[in-house]
Amino acid sequence: MNNDQLYERYQRQLILKGFGAEAQQKLLSASVLVIGAGGLGCPVLQYLVAAGVGSIGIIDDDVVDLSNLHRQVLYNVQMIGRPKADCAVEVLQQLNPQTRFNIYNERLTNKNAAAILSAFDVIIDGSDNFATCYLVNDACVLLNKPLIYGAISQYEGQVAVFNVLQNNERSANYRDLFPHPPKEGEVLNCAEAGVLGILPGIIGTMMANETLKLIAGTGKLLANRLLTYNTLNNQTYELGITARAETRSLIPATEAALLQTDYEWLCSSATLVNEIDANTFNTIIAEGTAAIVDVREKDEQPVVTVFSHVQIPLYRLLQHTAWLTENTIVVFCLSGKRSAQAAKQLTELFGASKKIYSLKGGIQQWMLEQKQTV
Amino acid sequence: MITVLFFGKLAEVAGSSVEVQKVSSTDELLAKLYAQYPLLASEKFVMAVDKKIVSVNTILSDHSTVALLPPFSGG
Numbered sequence: 001m002n003n004d005q006l007y008e009r010y011q012r013q014l015i016l017k018g019f020g021a022e023a024q025q026k027l028l029s030a031s032v033l034v035i036g037a038g039g040l041g042c043p044v045l046q047y048l049v050a051a052g053v054g055s056i057g058i059i060d061d062d063v064v065d066l067s068n069l070h071r072q073v074l075y076n077v078q079m080i081g082r083p084k085a086d087c088a089v090e091v092l093q094q095l096n097p098q099t100r101f102n103i104y105n106e107r108l109t110n111k112n113a114a115a116i117l118s119a120f121d122v123i124i125d126g127s128d129n130f131a132t133c134y135l136v137n138d139a140c141v142l143l144n145k146p147l148i149y150g151a152i153s154q155y156e157g158q159v160a161v162f163n164v165l166q167n168n169e170r171s172a173n174y175r176d177l178f179p180h181p182p183k184e185g186e187v188l189n190c191a192e193a194g195v196l197g198i199l200p201g202i203i204g205t206m207m208a209n210e211t212l213k214l215i216a217g218t219g220k221l222l223a224n225r226l227l228t229y230n231t232l233n234n235q236t237y238e239l240g241i242t243a244r245a246e247t248r249s250l251i252p253a254t255e256a257a258l259l260q261t262d263y264e265w266l267c268s269s270a271t272l273v274n275e276i277d278a279n280t281f282n283t284i285i286a287e288g289t290a291a292i293v294d295v296r297e298k299d300e301q302p303v304v305t306v307f308s309h310v311q312i313p314l315y316r317l318l319q320h321t322a323w324l325t326e327n328t329i330v331v332f333c334l335s336g337k338r339s340a341q342a343a344k345q346l347t348e349l350f351g352a353s354k355k356i357y358s359l360k361g362g363i364q365q366w367m368l369e370q371k372q373t374v
Numbered sequence: 375m376i377t378v379l380f381f382g383k384l385a386e387v388a389g390s391s392v393e394v395q396k397v398s399s400t401d402e403l404l405a406k407l408y409a410q411y412p413l414l415a416s417e418k419f420v421m422a423v424d425k426k427i428v429s430v431n432t433i434l435s436d437h438s439t440v441a442l443l444p445p446f447s448g449g
Contacts, residue, residue: 036449038449039448039449040449041449125449126449127449128447128448128449129447129449130445130447133447150449151445151446151447151448151449152446152448152449153382153383153444153446153447153448154382154383156381156382156446157446158446176427177420177427177445178418178420178445182418182445195448200448200449226443228381228443237379237381237425237441238425239422239425239426239427239441239443240422240425240426240427241427242426242427244429313405315404315405315408315415316401316404316405319401319429319430319431320431322430
């Protein structure tokens with residue numbers, strides 16, 4: 001394409017105050033990786049390619065399905081059953097023949113993430129699951145890549161720019177907002193919850209907008225902020241997020257550590273809970289070095305007075321973990337059910353740095369056994 | 375009076391907003407909300423006080439707005 005054609009193609013944004021030829025040149029030399037060519041990925045790709053981003057990577061291991069077409073606007077019925085990344089590039093190449101594409105018809109995993117992400121300046125997360133979301137976030141922090149984040153649920157969407165360098169500091173990332181992945185079933189996905197096709201269109205174009213601003217160096221980014229948008233009432237809500245030092249400890253610090261982190265597992269399967277019986281419980285009490293925590297509500301019966309412990313109801317537990325400085329923590333409740341949940345939460349938080357136990361059968365069973373031994 | 379905003383699936387449990395009287399901290403507020411909406415206890419969310427994410431018990435002023443925001447994973 002000669003310069004006249006280039007000028008003509010981008011004329012409307014070249015004449016825009018605060019954009020111009022310099023910004024256009026930045027777009028042409030930029031490379032962007034779009035993870036997921038679905039509801040969010042489609043509008044992101046369309047607008048970035050149209051705007052003149054020079055090099056685009058698309059990673060998606062899925063094929064086009066009839067149920068995608070109400071929101072994944074790059075595809076048509078002829079494409080059903082074919083890989084999304086291939087189909088997307090076919091359409092996008094016609095929109096802008098100058099764009100260079102890298103197609104990855106595979107799933108992003110902890111094995112390929114570092115190699116693929118390293119090749120791009122900006123990463124865009126349009127994925128539809130938490131395993132990928134946390135993997136992408138962690139890999140971006142590890143590799144010092146800015147991350148444009150978007151996610152949707154039913155009628156609402158979230159947008160943010162993570163890990164971008166501002167005044168020599170990296171802005172907050174997803175783990176500053178949600179430190180730990182939810183378990184399968186805790187949060188609905190689109191297939192379970194439903195979504196109106198326009199919502200990813202709106203959120204996806206917001207993500208494309210942040211990407212263009214980031215590359216062109218114009219405007220104010222959604223860095224250290226999360227924007228939520230509700231399509232039913234058009235309300236937006238913006239939250240401030242602060243980058244926290246603790247977050248760094250949750251993110252693999254090296255590529256080797258990333259390879260060791262199993263994101264599918266983190267996001268789905270149950271954490272094993274170490275349960276102990278009354279005898280072991282008594283031994284630990286006698287040693288006197290562990291934190292014993294009653295996770296029942298205040299005033300719940302029976303009241304325990306025979307050994308010293310702290311009381312933190314289950315729902316408040318994660319907000320009060322700063323109190324738990326001991327290396328061993330034993331949680332109990334009435335029957336052992338809530339304490340198992342508590343142990344799970346603590347194990348996820350502390351990992352291998354502390355020993356976490358739950359009293360099997362709860363204080364009920366323990367009291368019964370004390371009576372028998374007396 | 376504290377205004378509480380619920381986002382995503384939480385709004386299905388508690389409505390999009392409620393007003394809560396006489397609470398002085400986020401812990402107190404949560405206890406009240408859990409008592410009123412027991413289903414909230416099984417939901418995952420972060421809390422923001424006056425548009426700032428908080429991760430520890432936080433003192434609320436009389437006109438604070440508290441937002442409870444769940445993670446979204448759809449794409």
